[in-house]
Amino acid sequence: MTAPTVERSSPKPEFTDAEAGAKEFPDSTLRHYNYYTPQKRKQSHYEDVTVEVQPDPRHYLAQGWLYGFSDGRGGYPLDWTVLKAWGVDRGDPERYPGSGGKGYEWPAHGWHEFRDPNEEWELTFYRNNSNVVRQINQNVDTARETKAFEQWNPNWVTFVERNVGAWMHVEHGLGLYLFANAQRRAPTNMHNNAISVNSMHRIRFAQDLALYNLTLSEEIESFDGTAHVETWNEDPAWQGVRGVAEELTAIDDWAEAIFAANIVFEPLIGELFRSQLVQQASPGNGDFVTPTVVGAGEWDYASRDLRYTKAMFELLTNDKEFADYNKGIIDGWLSNWVPKALTAARQLQPLWSQPDAKPPRFEDGLDRAKSRFSGILSDLSLDNPKELTQ
Amino acid sequence: MTRQSVAKAHEKIQELAWEPLYHEPVSQYGTDYTFSKAKKKDPLNQVLRSDFPMQEEKDHRVYGAADGAIRGNMFRQVQERWLEWQKLFLSIIPLPEISAARAMPLLFNTVPNPELHNGQAIQMIDEVRHSTIQQNLKRLYMNNYIDPAGFNSSLRNFQNDYCGTIGRQFAEGFITGDAITAASIYLTIVAETAFTNTLFVAMPAEAAANGDYLLPTVFHSVQSDESRHISNGYATLLMALADEGNHQLLERDLRYAWWNNHRVVDAAIGTFIEYGTKDRRKDRESYAEMWRRWIYDDYYRSYLVPLEKYGLVIPHDLIEESWNQIWNKGYVHEVAQFFCTGWLANYWRMDPMTDKDFEWFEYKYPGWYDKYGKWWENYARLSTPNGHHPIVAEDVDYQYPHRCWTCMVPCLVREDMVMAEVDGQMRTYCHEACRWTDVEAFRPTYQGRETPNMGQLIGKREWETLYHGWNWADVVSDMGYVRDDGHTLVAQPHLNLDPKKMWNLDHLRRMPPLQSPNVLLNEMTPAEQQAFHANYIKGGPAGRPAPADA
Numbered sequence: 001m002t003a004p005t006v007e008r009s010s011p012k013p014e015f016t017d018a019e020a021g022a023k024e025f026p027d028s029t030l031r032h033y034n035y036y037t038p039q040k041r042k043q044s045h046y047e048d049v050t051v052e053v054q055p056d057p058r059h060y061l062a063q064g065w066l067y068g069f070s071d072g073r074g075g076y077p078l079d080w081t082v083l084k085a086w087g088v089d090r091g092d093p094e095r096y097p098g099s100g101g102k103g104y105e106w107p108a109h110g111w112h113e114f115r116d117p118n119e120e121w122e123l124t125f126y127r128n129n130s131n132v133v134r135q136i137n138q139n140v141d142t143a144r145e146t147k148a149f150e151q152w153n154p155n156w157v158t159f160v161e162r163n164v165g166a167w168m169h170v171e172h173g174l175g176l177y178l179f180a181n182a183q184r185r186a187p188t189n190m191h192n193n194a195i196s197v198n199s200m201h202r203i204r205f206a207q208d209l210a211l212y213n214l215t216l217s218e219e220i221e222s223f224d225g226t227a228h229v230e231t232w233n234e235d236p237a238w239q240g241v242r243g244v245a246e247e248l249t250a251i252d253d254w255a256e257a258i259f260a261a262n263i264v265f266e267p268l269i270g271e272l273f274r275s276q277l278v279q280q281a282s283p284g285n286g287d288f289v290t291p292t293v294v295g296a297g298e299w300d301y302a303s304r305d306l307r308y309t310k311a312m313f314e315l316l317t318n319d320k321e322f323a324d325y326n327k328g329i330i331d332g333w334l335s336n337w338v339p340k341a342l343t344a345a346r347q348l349q350p351l352w353s354q355p356d357a358k359p360p361r362f363e364d365g366l367d368r369a370k371s372r373f374s375g376i377l378s379d380l381s382l383d384n385p386k387e388l389t390q
Numbered sequence: 391m392t393r394q395s396v397a398k399a400h401e402k403i404q405e406l407a408w409e410p411l412y413h414e415p416v417s418q419y420g421t422d423y424t425f426s427k428a429k430k431k432d433p434l435n436q437v438l439r440s441d442f443p444m445q446e447e448k449d450h451r452v453y454g455a456a457d458g459a460i461r462g463n464m465f466r467q468v469q470e471r472w473l474e475w476q477k478l479f480l481s482i483i484p485l486p487e488i489s490a491a492r493a494m495p496l497l498f499n500t501v502p503n504p505e506l507h508n509g510q511a512i513q514m515i516d517e518v519r520h521s522t523i524q525q526n527l528k529r530l531y532m533n534n535y536i537d538p539a540g541f542n543s544s545l546r547n548f549q550n551d552y553c554g555t556i557g558r559q560f561a562e563g564f565i566t567g568d569a570i571t572a573a574s575i576y577l578t579i580v581a582e583t584a585f586t587n588t589l590f591v592a593m594p595a596e597a598a599a600n601g602d603y604l605l606p607t608v609f610h611s612v613q614s615d616e617s618r619h620i621s622n623g624y625a626t627l628l629m630a631l632a633d634e635g636n637h638q639l640l641e642r643d644l645r646y647a648w649w650n651n652h653r654v655v656d657a658a659i660g661t662f663i664e665y666g667t668k669d670r671r672k673d674r675e676s677y678a679e680m681w682r683r684w685i686y687d688d689y690y691r692s693y694l695v696p697l698e699k700y701g702l703v704i705p706h707d708l709i710e711e712s713w714n715q716i717w718n719k720g721y722v723h724e725v726a727q728f729f730c731t732g733w734l735a736n737y738w739r740m741d742p743m744t745d746k747d748f749e750w751f752e753y754k755y756p757g758w759y760d761k762y763g764k765w766w767e768n769y770a771r772l773s774t775p776n777g778h779h780p781i782v783a784e785d786v787d788y789q790y791p792h793r794c795w796t797c798m799v800p801c802l803v804r805e806d807m808v809m810a811e812v813d814g815q816m817r818t819y820c821h822e823a824c825r826w827t828d829v830e831a832f833r834p835t836y837q838g839r840e841t842p843n844m845g846q847l848i849g850k851r852e853w854e855t856l857y858h859g860w861n862w863a864d865v866v867s868d869m870g871y872v873r874d875d876g877h878t879l880v881a882q883p884h885l886n887l888d889p890k891k892m893w894n895l896d897h898l899r900r901m902p903p904l905q906s907p908n909v910l911l912n913e914m915t916p917a918e919q920q921a922f923h924a925n926y927i928k929g930g931p932a933g934r935p936a937p938a939d940a
Binding site for chain 2: 126
């Protein structure tokens with residue numbers, strides 16, 4: 001015998017015919033965001049989910065910022081960088097009884113013209129980075145299963161435990177204290193989201209290296225999984241890099257921090273170490289795994305993070321109102337950061353002689369790094385600083 | 391994840407942190423709290439190698455559901471009454487989300503425990519996820535729902551609308567002022583731990599009941615991240631409690647954060663759930679019942695009260711007062727009535743209530759009809775243009791309210807309104823707790839203690855003042871709440887899309903000018919101001935002016 005059926009309480013579906021096209025009326029076909037101008041002919045999916053989420057009192061934010069710091073300044077002050085985009089010298093529209101709420105015509109100033117050429121939002125970000133960590137896991141697992149680490153000669157084991165290990169600290173420190181910090185400070189959502197993604201690339205790469213280090217500790221008997229800490233703390237070859245990395249996190253101006261890290265530090269130190277040393281030396285020393293882990297980080301920088309950074313600064317060095325002003329500021333940044341980066345790069349030179357199978361010469365690698373750096377400056381309409389010849 | 395366990399991997403990544411030898415990271419945010427450096431556990435216990443594929447899998451489910459909704463013609467059964475209110479909600483919420491991402495670095499220097507920074511970085515990218523996934527949901531609504539107006543103008547309108555401005559506190563409060571007040575107490579301890587329950591759990595359930603299963607899909611995915619953000623907040627709170635010198639500030643900040651969240655979130659979400667639904671089953675929970683379950687029992691009794699033994703002073707009085715506001719003083723009903731009074735200055739359509747709605751309200755909130763029924767009958771009567779003005783300019787026994795200078799929700803529970811002269815301006819507050827927030831809490835000294843890092847309440851906080859003396863047609867044009875014929879309003883006080891039944895600028899042109907209550911108040915003599923106040927607090931409920939003999 002079954003219990004009598006009791007009707008459950010649940011909402012009843014109802015045919016409402018509330019789908020697009022069911023009726024014609026004013027606005028019934030206006031199916032795009034009408035508050036911003038796209039960079040290209042059509043609004044992109046990336047723009048739709050990114051543009052204008054972070055407000056601006058100069059165009060639509062009628063009542064202004066509502067919460068301020070103790071000095072009374074709220075939101076995202078434009079003078080958190082000394083660089084300028086066209087239109088910024090106009091003050092916020094004045095508000096008073098009966099003033100109305102209209103601001104300047106969108107975009108009001110040039111900062112809003114920046115778009116991340118990688119078009120990163122959450123869907124693309126997790127898709128890309130999941131692929132990266134999956135591929136790294138597979139590479140490392142395959143190496144483990146095929147006993148590939150047994151091919152490494154002893155000097156190479158030391159090289160990886162110390163030097164590849166030390167690099168994880170650079171990524172971690174800059175990822176957190178430079179990039180994650182900077183994503184609070186730029187004037188638009190397009191800037192800050194791109195910087196957030198950059199931050200996570202670095203933090204992920206740092207973790208990739210740390211977990212690879214853990215695997216090597218488990219797979220290679222002589223591998224010292226803690227040697228990276230000592231190297232980072234004490235090895236004279238690394239103290240120049242560490243000093244510059246720390247100094248980068250001490251920069252107050254968010255744009256200078258991004259510029260110094262992605263335009264100066266990365267080509268002259270990051271790529272020099274990763275591409276001109278680790279990637280070149282690994283195969284000769286029996287290591288086909290490390291380049292896949294390091295290569296993933298290299299790809300993030302070279303194909304994504306540098307790309308958005310160039311787009312960000314190209315606008316500023318070609319700004320219709322402040323191009324010369326901005327170039328003057330950036331030249332000053334170059335004069336400051338290039339010598340520091342080159343000095344730190346040269347301190348790394350002893351690393352080139354450590355592996356048994358030698359990579360191409362340090363000077364050749366540095367020349368290639370300088371040449372690459374010079375090309376980036378040229379793309380940004382900037383001249384080589386005289387310090388580059390150092 | 392490979393053979394390495396997450397725990398082992400997580401332990402390994404602790405080796406990444408290092409103390410600066412040559413240069414300290416820049417310090418850009420201050421706090422009056424003090425923290426001692428001690429080894430702490432990262433409460434998230436998460437590595438990106440497992441986090442990213444997990445988030446990707448969650449995305450697969452969300453976007454799969456979105457495809458399914460379109461293929462399955464979900465919008466044929468979505469209630470317009472419900473989706474119209476989403477034009478407000480989804481214009482607000484991406485900013486609070488992204489502001490939570492921006493808030494994380496406020497904690498890096500002020501909470502000097504690098505073990506916590508890994509969790510904060512993961513929260514940062516989670517928040518980027520939430521902001522963009524929500525913008526994407528809105529985009530889908532704009533493309534597939536019958537009336538795209540208000541979705542298509544979403545972020546412009548959010549930024550210049552007074553309802554959006556109220557909601558914007560739930561974003562700017564995370565990123566400015568004292569770093570711990572903002573990014574820890576207001577954001578993680580109160581907003582995320584208490585109020586995301588009603589935002590992201592209770593409200594999606596109501597969406598599903600109104601034929602929309604995409605909102606629950608997206609927001610439950612979001613809420614699964616919130617639970618770990620709560621752990622971030624808890625870890626910082628325990629550290630703050632370890633120093634007795636922080637207890638006074640914690641008490642201040644919990645009072646401010648609790649009350650502001652109640653004023654803002656309960657106003658908005660309460661209105662969406664009670665007045666945006668067509669589900670009038672008697673056994674479905676009212677907002678008051680949900681609040682009692684999710685906020686009073688789950689948050690207050692299960693989370694906050696146990697912290698009392700560590701020295702946390704819990705604002706019991708304000709929590710009970712919030713319940714009093716919701717249950718006895720009709721806070722949500724007063725807010726919904728005000729939203730609909732000012733329908734023309736917004737960007738969504740607000741459906742009148744019907745007899746079925748009346749019956750449900752009376753069942754859930756005994757005495758509702760006597761207070762609010764007549765006004766809603768007037769709202770329905772005046773909903774299509776027929777020679778009369780919009781309800782705000784008609785005599786329906788409703789006194790247009792003053793703004794609360796602090797929370798910016800008007801002073802709707804009339805008897806609670808207080809005034810104070812601050813910085814040469816007579817300000818009105820919806821409640822003593824909002825006066826305290828402005829006059830006492832957000833100041834450089836608090837109870838005699840120097841609080842140089844405390845933030846300030848800034849901005850033009852009464853919307854009406856910007857348009858004082860303007861014709862309503864010009865107000866609505868200035869704000870951009872006009873459809874593509876240049877004539878018909880985006881907002882309507884009904885759901886009928888027949889252009890002949892829709893309000894347009896000509897109707898508004900005939901109205902008397904908008905007057906800012908605060909400007910008028912400040913034109914009065916002190917004696918007139920006191921008399922005005924005495925009269926105002928005798929008004930209500932339901933916005934009724936004080937009786938003539940009062």
